[in-house]
Amino acid sequence: MDGNVILIAVLLAAMLGMVAMAFAGPSPEKARKRRVATIRGRYGESAEALLEARMRRAISNRPTGAEAKMLVSLVPNPDNLAKRIKMTGKKWTLSQYMTACAIIFLLITALLALRGFPFFFALLVGAAAGLGLPHRWVGRLITKRVSQFNAKFPDALELLTRGLRSGLPIAETLGVVSNEIPGPVGEEFKLITERIKIGRTMEQALQETADRLGTAEFQFFVITLSIQRETGGNLAETLSNLATVLRQRSQMKLKIRAMSSESKASAYIIGVLPFLVFGMICYINFEYMKPFFTPDPAGIFGLSTMQVIGIGGMCWMGIGAFIMAQMINFEI
Known part of the structure; x- marks a missing residue:
């Protein structure tokens, strides 16, 4: 238990440090210089000054080169990610996005570790949540903005x-x-x-x-x-x-969406319900589901019978979800 407490403390300290680094505002001196330059360019009499002021306003939301270099080792393709963030219409940066991913990863990992889950399983679930949830949220914002x-x-x-x-x-x-x-x-x-x-x-x-x-x-x-x-x-x-x-x-x-709404609702319920029940049982009584996470050296590829059944069920559910998605996918 002492090791878990130390681990949680380290994770929380790292999370607070990343939050402070990502969301800390610019220094007052740089902000003052930028405001003075903006006012000087706005009220300058020359045409070049006016053009320079317009260019500064037009490119003010572009990410800095230093930020891209810092994130290039973490993001496989930072240009595509920056394009997705711009499509949301929000003034977010790559640094803030990656910080949100890290915070979700640390929180999920810490909660699962405190509940007694295996540390490797907690890391996998935390990584999946840290990468998947922000990506899904950005996708929803893009879809909403495009619809508007x-x-x-x-x-x-x-x-x-x-x-x-x-x-x-x-x-x-x-x-x-x-x-x-x-x-x-x-x-x-x-x-x-x-x-x-x-x-x-x-x-x-x-x-x-x-x-x-x-x-x-x-x-x-x-x-x-x-x-x-x-x-x-x-x-x-x-x-x-x-x-x-x-x-x-x-x-x-809109007509196609109304006609396919029943199929979509059925697919969502059927697809989410098994995972929701599994997660609730694991959270309430982990000892009951512990055999599912225990490997069996005598089993297939070192997997227990429950693990093989679970993998097979997920494969069949994936095939069914893919077929239902193709049935309600209409190209206009």
């Missing part, structure tokens, strides 16, 4: 259509959309206008946003503008037709 974007995007296209029909150029209508449409749509169009102001072409700014969002609806919009610039035609009418198509696409998705 797709819900308001047809309204933005209709606003663009009205602006073009009233005689405004496309660049000014993008600015109007960024100010009038709330939520992710306004934020993304505001970033597009800022990139155009610092010298990017409209195609480059739109394509960067399309790559970050990863949604087909906005990619349709980018392709429509590219084709119209090459071939000409009535852009307002084209955007109006695109808005109608996107609304019909959204209605079809």
